[in-house]
Structure formats: structure tokens, C-alpha cells
Amino acid sequence: MLFHTWTFLIFFPIVFLGYLAFKKTSLRVPWLLAASYVFYGSWNPFYLLLIIYSTALDYWVVAWMEACGSSKSAHSSSRRWASLLQWRSPVRSLRVAAWIGRVGLLLSLGLGLMGPAGSQAVACLLGVLSLTMMFAASMQSRKAWLGVSMINNLSFLLYFKYADFFIENANQLFVRLGFNIQWPEAATLMPFGWEYLLPVGISFYTFQSMSYTLDFYFGKLPREKKFLNFATYVAFFPQLVAGPIERAASLLPQFEKAPRIRIKDITDGASLFLIGLFKKLALANYLSYYVERVYGMPDEFGGAALALATLAFAWQIYFDFSGYTDMARGIALMMGYKLMLNFNRPYLATSLGDFWSRWHISLSTWFRDYVYIPLGGNRHGAKKAYLYLGITFLLSAIWHGAAWTFIIWGLLHAVGTMATRELESQAWYHDRVPIALKRLFVFLFVSFAWIFFRAETVSDAWLIVSRIAGSAWTDPAMPLLMVGLIVLMWAYQWLQETRFRIWTEAAWFKVMGAVFMLIWLCFFSSSGGAFIYFQF
Amino acid sequence: MKQEISKPSQSQRGSVRKSQKALPHAFLLSVPQWIGVLAVFLALVLFLPTAWEAWESFDPELNYRVPYETSQDYWQYERHLKQRTQENDIFFVGDSVVWGEYVTADATWSAFLNEQAAGEYQFVNLALNGLYPLALEGLVRHYGSDLRHGKVMLHCNLLWMSSPSADLSQSKEQVFNHPTLVPQFRVSIPSYRATLDTRLGRAIGHQWSFLAWVRHLQIQYWEQKDPYAWTLADNGKYPPAYPNSYTMPWSVVDGRLISEPDMDPDRGMQSTRHKPWSDEGVGTQRFDWVPLDDSLQWQAFQRLCQVLQDRGNDLIVVLGPFNQHIMTVDNRAKFKAIENEVKQWLESRSIVYSAPKLLNSSLYGDASHPLTQGYRQLAESLWNDLDFKAWLSR
Numbered sequence: 001m002l003f004h005t006w007t008f009l010i011f012f013p014i015v016f017l018g019y020l021a022f023k024k025t026s027l028r029v030p031w032l033l034a035a036s037y038v039f040y041g042s043w044n045p046f047y048l049l050l051i052i053y054s055t056a057l058d059y060w061v062v063a064w065m066e067a068c069g070s071s072k073s074a075h076s077s078s079r080r081w082a083s084l085l086q087w088r089s090p091v092r093s094l095r096v097a098a099w100i101g102r103v104g105l106l107l108s109l110g111l112g113l114m115g116p117a118g119s120q121a122v123a124c125l126l127g128v129l130s131l132t133m134m135f136a137a138s139m140q141s142r143k144a145w146l147g148v149s150m151i152n153n154l155s156f157l158l159y160f161k162y163a164d165f166f167i168e169n170a171n172q173l174f175v176r177l178g179f180n181i182q183w184p185e186a187a188t189l190m191p192f193g194w195e196y197l198l199p200v201g202i203s204f205y206t207f208q209s210m211s212y213t214l215d216f217y218f219g220k221l222p223r224e225k226k227f228l229n230f231a232t233y234v235a236f237f238p239q240l241v242a243g244p245i246e247r248a249a250s251l252l253p254q255f256e257k258a259p260r261i262r263i264k265d266i267t268d269g270a271s272l273f274l275i276g277l278f279k280k281l282a283l284a285n286y287l288s289y290y291v292e293r294v295y296g297m298p299d300e301f302g303g304a305a306l307a308l309a310t311l312a313f314a315w316q317i318y319f320d321f322s323g324y325t326d327m328a329r330g331i332a333l334m335m336g337y338k339l340m341l342n343f344n345r346p347y348l349a350t351s352l353g354d355f356w357s358r359w360h361i362s363l364s365t366w367f368r369d370y371v372y373i374p375l376g377g378n379r380h381g382a383k384k385a386y387l388y389l390g391i392t393f394l395l396s397a398i399w400h401g402a403a404w405t406f407i408i409w410g411l412l413h414a415v416g417t418m419a420t421r422e423l424e425s426q427a428w429y430h431d432r433v434p435i436a437l438k439r440l441f442v443f444l445f446v447s448f449a450w451i452f453f454r455a456e457t458v459s460d461a462w463l464i465v466s467r468i469a470g471s472a473w474t475d476p477a478m479p480l481l482m483v484g485l486i487v488l489m490w491a492y493q494w495l496q497e498t499r500f501r502i503w504t505e506a507a508w509f510k511v512m513g514a515v516f517m518l519i520w521l522c523f524f525s526s527s528g529g530a531f532i533y534f535q536f
Numbered sequence: 537m538k539q540e541i542s543k544p545s546q547s548q549r550g551s552v553r554k555s556q557k558a559l560p561h562a563f564l565l566s567v568p569q570w571i572g573v574l575a576v577f578l579a580l581v582l583f584l585p586t587a588w589e590a591w592e593s594f595d596p597e598l599n600y601r602v603p604y605e606t607s608q609d610y611w612q613y614e615r616h617l618k619q620r621t622q623e624n625d626i627f628f629v630g631d632s633v634v635w636g637e638y639v640t641a642d643a644t645w646s647a648f649l650n651e652q653a654a655g656e657y658q659f660v661n662l663a664l665n666g667l668y669p670l671a672l673e674g675l676v677r678h679y680g681s682d683l684r685h686g687k688v689m690l691h692c693n694l695l696w697m698s699s700p701s702a703d704l705s706q707s708k709e710q711v712f713n714h715p716t717l718v719p720q721f722r723v724s725i726p727s728y729r730a731t732l733d734t735r736l737g738r739a740i741g742h743q744w745s746f747l748a749w750v751r752h753l754q755i756q757y758w759e760q761k762d763p764y765a766w767t768l769a770d771n772g773k774y775p776p777a778y779p780n781s782y783t784m785p786w787s788v789v790d791g792r793l794i795s796e797p798d799m800d801p802d803r804g805m806q807s808t809r810h811k812p813w814s815d816e817g818v819g820t821q822r823f824d825w826v827p828l829d830d831s832l833q834w835q836a837f838q839r840l841c842q843v844l845q846d847r848g849n850d851l852i853v854v855l856g857p858f859n860q861h862i863m864t865v866d867n868r869a870k871f872k873a874i875e876n877e878v879k880q881w882l883e884s885r886s887i888v889y890s891a892p893k894l895l896n897s898s899l900y901g902d903a904s905h906p907l908t909q910g911y912r913q914l915a916e917s918l919w920n921d922l923d924f925k926a927w928l929s930r
Contacts, residue, residue, distance in 0.1 A: 005733045005736075006733050006736035006737045006740060007732055007733045007736060010736060263567055264566070267564070267565055267566055267567055267569075267570050268564045268565075270565075270570065271563055271564045271565045271570075272564070274563075275563055285764075286764045289764065289765070289768050290768065293768070300775070477777075477778035477781040478781065479764075479767035479768060479778075479780070479781050479782075480767075480781065480782050480783070480784060481763075481764075481767050481784060481785065482767070504563075507566075507568075507569055507572075510563055510565050510569055511565070511569050511572040511573050511576065512576075513563060514563070514565060514569075514570075514573040515573055515576045515577050515580070518573070518577050519577070519580060522746065522747065522750055523750055523753075523762070523763060524762060524763055524764055
């Protein structure tokens with residue numbers, strides 16, 4: 001179910017009215033959770049099993065982690081080792097966990113030895129997970145429980161998103177090294193003949209769930225005792241499939257008690273929804289047609305068309321993703337929930353670092369807080385900071401998908417960020433280069449990097465780059481209307497960062513703008529497909 | 537090592553608050569502003585199509601029919617209907633048999649009836665190409681409200697019950713004309729596999745005439761595309777050219793409606809398609825008739841009669857004449873049985889009907905569509921039919 005479909009426009013009023021009816025009762029959170037599961041299950045009901053399992057495991061992992069914490073002072077290290085040898089724990093809830101681990105281990109053995117073909121991988125994972133659980137329970141180790149959560153979450157991500165990439169590359173390597181080994185495709189590892197499909201939004205809710213476990217582990221957050229609240233936090237339908245990736249510290253407390261819904265929340269939410277709808281239907285979808293035409297057959301188009309399609313893609317992905325986020329934030333706001341800002345006019349950034357503080361903010365702050373800073377951040381000098389930055393960008397690139405194109409895209413951004421950081425530290429650059437020029441440079445650099453993000457393969461990307469640079473610039477046939485819209489949107493964004501912003505805040509401007517958007521949507525909205533970021 | 541469990545850190549709370557406060561859009565509207573937006577939008581939605589009718593000239597001739605290229609322009613269909621509500625107007629509603637598949641607009645069944653009537657009555661061709669009872673029902677329900685209380689001739693074409701495929705009752709998915717007009721939720725049509733969202737969109741689209749008007753513009757000016765797709769359209773050749781890239785969509789909106797071509801290569805006496813069915817070398821066929829009780833098309837036809845009766849229309853059903861020459865001899869008995877069942881049902885509902893006689897084989901272009909001379913004979917035979925005369929004059 002997509003936000004810009006008629007189905008959602010029927011679904012949401014029902015959910016909203018039900019929500020208002022249950023708002024002051026104990027059914028408020030269950031209602032939201034049910035709505036979220038219906039929303040998510042509409043793609044594929046089997047996805048629900050995955051999200052429910054993942055939610056339950058992280059919920060209990062944190063509970064068991066808490067049990068370890070409370071028992072630490074009571075039990076010495078030697079007693080814990082003794083417990084490990086006996087495979088039992090002195091804490092009751094951990095004994096339950098250990099038993100679950102034992103049952104899991106038995107199941108994994110059974111599945112591995114007697115299960116259907118293809119179930120061995122699942123059995124193997126279950127075995128590792130069960131053993132880690134038994135170890136964590138016996139040792140009362142918070143770190144081991146964190147490991148259980150990480151193994152579980154990352155193995156799902158690895159399997160559904162990256163398995164094919166690794167298997168394909170490994171098989172190529174085996175051939176080159178002369179080994180007579182070929183690993184089977186990831187799809188053949190699905191148990192019971194289930195279809196191998198990437199669950200929509202898996203990267204988003206997995207990261208959201210992991211942030212809860214990590215925050216608890218690092219002592220930044222108390223445990224959420226209500227399972228339904230936690231499950232709703234993981235599956236909250238406005239941001240479930242494409243973010244923003246919310247932090248438990250921000251969203252979980254909002255489920256604690258019924259939020260006050262002011263009229264302003266509803267009008268602001270409706271405004272955000274309208275803007276998002278316009279961005280998606282009237283802008284992103286239109287640009288996508290041109291991009292698909294050119295990027296679909298890059299060898300048939302000249303440099304001008306490829307360059308313009310690249311710029312068009314830069315705007316397409318922005319309108320597509322920020323449009324989704326606007327709608328998500330608008331829907332949540334109408335119900336009284338505040339989601340974090342995810343985009344803040346990124347193409348007006350003056351450096352790459354600035355760009356990442358404006359683009360997909362929820363993801364970049366996630367990587368900053370859980371990867372870059374724990375690695376060492378800026379604390380160990382510039383050289384190490386750049387190394388950590390490179391690692392962070394690499395992981396961020398891999399988060400988007402398993403392909404060399406994403407990796408190159410991430411590394412380009414890493415290099416760009418380091419370069420602009422260095423440049424900004426130079427007085428001549430910082431003080432003398434006009435902001436407009438910096439913005440143009442950043443936009444062009446980001447657009448160049450998008451080539452690798454959008455191209456199907458690395459060779460396609462190289463072909464595009466080489467044709468932009470070397471082929472004849474024939475008529476690009478980019479619609480004039482499209483060019484006009486891009487210029488208009490750029491001008492509007494630019495206006496927002498100047499003192500002329502006040503013009504756009506005038507009541508008549510807003511009313512006419514909203515009417516224009518509604519009428520335009522009726523005329524020009526094309527029936528576009530899913531959002532780009534759903535694939536992540 | 538004791539682990540401290542703490543509340544969210546200061547910096548975390550700070551960043552959350554900051555992100556919640558930061559709204560990059562200036563476009564957050566207040567209540568009065570939203571009221572203003574809705575008022576202006578509603579005014580435009582109501583006013584624009586009406587103003588358009590005044591601006592875009594449309595003065596249909598007596599034998600006007602909605603051109604083939606604009607068959608899905610239901611707003612134009614409704615507009616035609618609105619302009620033809622004089623006292624002596626007789627509305628002839630039906631599928632391509634009434635519309636005139638192989639003939640020009642002045643050689644249709646209604647055109648020859650106009651010749652016979654010589655101004656006493658005006659027979660209005662209210663058919664669309666590509667219709668069938670399931671779609672016809674939708675057309676009349678959603679775009680035919682101006683038919684209310686008028687005299688309506690409804691054509692019944694048994695072709696639609698001649699096979700599960702034509703009846704849309706086979707389970708295999710089919711692509712067919714006018715999918716927006718078929719019942720989206722009320723009736724289960726096995727051959728129709730649209731998604732829930734498509735069905736909802738189609739159902740909602742019929743309730744909002746503004747969207748039908750937008751579709752009218754798309755059909756009349758932008759080659760049946762939305763304006764975005766129109767600016768991107770290629771010329772269908774290889775290597776492709778993109779003729780509309782540097783044209784703004786609104787610059788081609790000149791108020792001139794698509795009309796029937798002067799020399800239609802597909803229709804009229806000079807057309808290569810205008811020839812008896814047997815000239816194609818097609819032999820007789822065996823139709824896999826669908827029993828009426830199971831036929832979706834027949835049920836739709838029954839509902840359509842009910843809708844027209846409920847709206848106070850003075851209704852006559854014109855039955856066939858189906859080209860029985862095309863059938864194998866043993867197949868005709870089944871056809872006759874079905875035809876009789878239809879007649880019995882019409883009589884049971886006190887619906888007047890007329891069943892013109894079978895034409896000569898050479899006057900049919902296929903199983904159900906007559907050629908020019910066939911329409912002339914049908915019009916003459918109907919005009920001389922006493923029941924029809926009685927219905928006309930009542």
C-alpha cells in the first residue's frame with residue numbers, strides 16, 4: 001500500500017477515525033499496531049512473520065540484557081563461568097532464555113539433519129543464534145545478548161539483501177582461483193520452497209530496532225516494558241517502509257500516553273502530506289520517465305541527454321524520497337506523533353559534510369551515532385577520523401544495496417566529504433569562494449556520484465561518464481516543461497534560504513500554491529510506481 | 537561491571553527537539569488558509585468544466601456520434617447527451633452495432649431512422665464503439681443521468697453471450713475495452729483482474745466529473761495521454777524522435793475537438809473493411825453460448841433495463857438481428873432458445889421490444905454488425921413495425 005494510492009486514501013481515514021475513537025483508551029496502541037501490520041501485510045503477508053519475529057527477539061533480548069545487569073553484582077565472575085559449564089543460569093528469566101536456546105539448538109539440529117533441502121542455512125543460523133543465547137544466558141553477558149540481537153538482525157539483512165552479491169562474487173573468485181566450487185543462489189536457501197523476496201523496508205525497521213538495542217546496551221535508554229509499545233515503535237506504519245529511521249528515545253515515549261492532537265497538527269500534517277504527494281506524483285514520477293528512457297539505453301543517447309538525465313535523477317530521487325518522508329511525517333503528525341526531519345534542502349549544501357547533514361538525516365545520524373563515533377570519531381586525529389569516515393560511508397553505501405555501484409558511490413562521497421572538509425579549513429576557500437559557487441560544486445559532485453547509484457552496473461556507469469565527457473552533444477529531447485519545473489523548484493528552495501523566504505510565507509502565496517498543487521495533481525499526476533527507497 | 541540505565545541523554549533529547557522544530561517548508565497552512573484552499577479548489581472544480589463547455593465549441597449534427605478515437609471520452613458523451621434533450625429526441629443506446637462499426641456516421645441505424653422520420657423524431661446515436669452490456673450499464677449509470685424520463689431504444693446484442701470469453705466469465709484474464717465502466721466491486725468478473733487500487737480509482741473517478749473532464753482534455757488534445765506522458769511521447773519510429781519535447785502541453789489546447797475523418801479508411805463504402813463477412817473466406821462457426829442464467833453480460837443487461845425503468849425512461853429493446861448465417865445449423869437451435877428466453881424475460885418485465893428480421897447474409901460485415909445497406913433495411917423494417925410505431929407515438 002503506497003501513500004499516493006486510492007487504497008491508502010481509504011485506509012488512512014479509517015485508521016484515523018478509529019484512532020480518535022480509541023485515543024483515550026487502552027486500545028490506542030493495539031489499534032496503531034494492527035493498522036501498521038495491515039499496512040505492511042498488504043505487500044506480502046509473509047513479511048509480517050519476519051517483522052514480528054524480529055520485534056519479539058529484540059524485545060526479549062533487551063529484557064534478558066536487563067536481567068543480566070541486575071544480577072551482575074550478585075554473582076561473581078567465577079560463578080558465571082560455573083553456570084556456563086552447567087549451561088544454566090541463576091536468574092529465572094535467563095533460565096527461560098537458556099531453555100529457548102536449547103530448544104532452538106535441537107530444532108536446528110533436526111532441521112539440519114532431517115529438514116528439506118535448502119533448510120541447512122536456516123538450521124545453521126538457528127544453531128549459532130541458539131548457542132549464543134545459551135552462552136549469554138549462562139554467562140549473564142549483556143555483550144553476548146547484544147551479539148544475539150546483532151546476529152539476528154544482520155543475518156536477515158545479509159541474507160535478503162546481500163547474499164546474492166556475495167555468492168556471485170565468491171563464485172567468480174572461485175573460478176579465477178581455479179577452484180571447482182560454486183555456491184548455490186540465495187533463493188535456493190529459502191526453506192519450504194518459499195519465494196526469495198526482499199522484504200519491503202527491511203533496512204529501515206531493522207536499523208530502528210537495532211538502535212533500541214544499542215541505546216539500551218550503552219545505557220542511553222531505559223527498557224520499554226510494554227511489548228505492544230515496542231512493536232508499534234518498530235512497525236509504526238507512516239515510517240515503516242522508508243523511514244525516517246526513528247530513535248527509540250524520540251518515538252517510544254510518544255506511545256506512552258495519548259498525544260494531544262491540536263488543530264495545528266492536523267493542518268500542518270495535511271500540508272506536509274500535500275507537499276509530499278506533489279513531490280512524488282507531479283515531480284518525481286515525471287522525471288523518472290526521462291531518466292528511465294536515457295539510463296535504460298545509455299549507449300543510444302548523446303552526452304547532453306545523459307548529463308541532463310543525471311541532473312534529472314538527482315532531483316527525481318530527492319523528490320521521491322523527501323516526498324515520501326513529507327507524507328510520512330504529515331500522516332504521523334495528524335495523529336499527534338512527531339517524526340524527525342529527514343531532508344533539509346540538501347541541494348543547497350555548501351560542502352559534502354553539509355550535504356549529509358541535510359540528506360537522509362535519520363540515516364546519516366544513525367551511522368554517525370552507532371558507527372562513526374563508536375569507532376573513534378574525531379577523537380584520534382584527522383587521519384583516523386578520515387579512516388572512520390571512509391568506513392562509515394562504505395557501510396552506508398552497503399546499507400543501500402549490495403552492488404559495486406553503491407560502493408563506488410559511497411567512496412566518492414567519502415572522498416568528497418574529506419576534500420570539502422579540508423577545503424573549508426582553508427581561509428581562502430572558506431571566506432572567498434562565493435556560497436553560490438560552493439553550492440553549485442556540491443550539487444554537481446553529488447549529481448556525478450548519483451550516476452553510480454542509478455546505473456545498473458559499473459560498466460553502465462563508466463559508459464555514461466565517458467559518453468558525457470566524450471560523445472557528441474546531440475538534441476537531448478528533455479521536455480521543456482520538465483526543465484521549467486526543475487528551475488522553478490530550485491528557485492523555490494533557494495528562496496527559502498534567503499531573506500525573501502518571507503514572500504513564500506505570505507498567506508496568499510500559500511493558498512494559491514496549495515490550490516495550484518491540487519489542480520496540477522489532477523491534470524498531471526501520472527500513475528507512477530513505488531518509491532525508490534522501498535528497495536532498501 | 538554495573539551498567540547504568542539512564543534516561544535519553546541531553547544531546548539526544550536536544551537533537552530530537554531540534555529536528556522536530558525544524559520545518560524546512562514554508563508551506564504549512566493554517567485552518568483559515570486550508571478553508572481558503574478548499575473553497576478556491578472547489579470553485580475551480582465546479583466552474584472550470586462549465587466554463588470549458590462555453591469556450592470549447594460543440595455543435596453536434598443530427599447524426600453525430602462520438603468519434604472512434606474518443607470512445608473513452610465519457611465527459612464528451614455526457615455533454616452530447618445534455619445538448620440533445622428535446623421533446624422529440626429518441627435516444628438509441630447500444631454497442632458498436634448501434635454506433636456503426638463499418639459505416640460512416642450518416643449511414644448508421646439511427647441515421648437511416650432519421651431519414652425515415654423526416655424530422656418528426658430525432659434519433660440520437662448514443663452508442664460508443666467497443667461497448668458491451670457490462671460497460672453499457674456503467675456508462676448509463678454514471679454518465680447517462682440526463683436520459684432520465686426520455687424515450688430510450690436499447691439494443692440487445694446476443695453476441696456478448698456467444699462464448700465465455702465474450703461474456704467475460706472465463707477465468708483467464710482478458711484485456712478489453714472500457715474497463716473503467718465495468719462494475720468494480722458489485723459484480724465479480726473473472727476476466728477482470730484489476731488491482732484494488734485501480735478499481736478504487738476507477739470507481740471514484742466516476743463520482744467526480746472534474747476527473748472526467750480532465751480525461752476529456754487528455755483525449756482531445758494530448759493523444760489520450762496525461763500531459764507529462766505527452767511531452768515525452770516518441771513518434772514510434774527507430775531511431776525515435778520526440779516531437780512534443782519543446783512544446784508546452786497547454787499550447788495545443790485550441791478548442792477544436794477531434795472529429796470523424798472525412799475519408800475514414802476503416803469505415804464507409806469505400807473502406808476495404810466494408811464487405812460481407814463471407815468475403816473474408818470465414819466459414820460458419822459454432823458458438824459456445826453461455827446459458828443466460830450464468831451470463832454476466834445478460835445480468836448486466838437486465839440491471840441496465842432496471843436502471844432505465846427506475847429513471848422513468850420510456851424503454852424499448854431492439855433485439856438483434858444477429859447474423860445467424862454465420863452459425864452452423866446445429867448451433868442455431870441453441871441461439872433461438874436463448875433469444876426466446878430473452879423475449880420471455882422482456883415480456884415478463886412488460887418491456888416493449890422489437891426483433892427485426894434476419895438480414896441477407898451479404899448485409900453483415902461479421903457476426904453482428906450490418907453494412908450500410910443492412911442498416912438501411914433495419915431502419916425501414918423498424919420504422920414500419922407496428923409495435924415500434926405504437927411505442928413512438930405513446
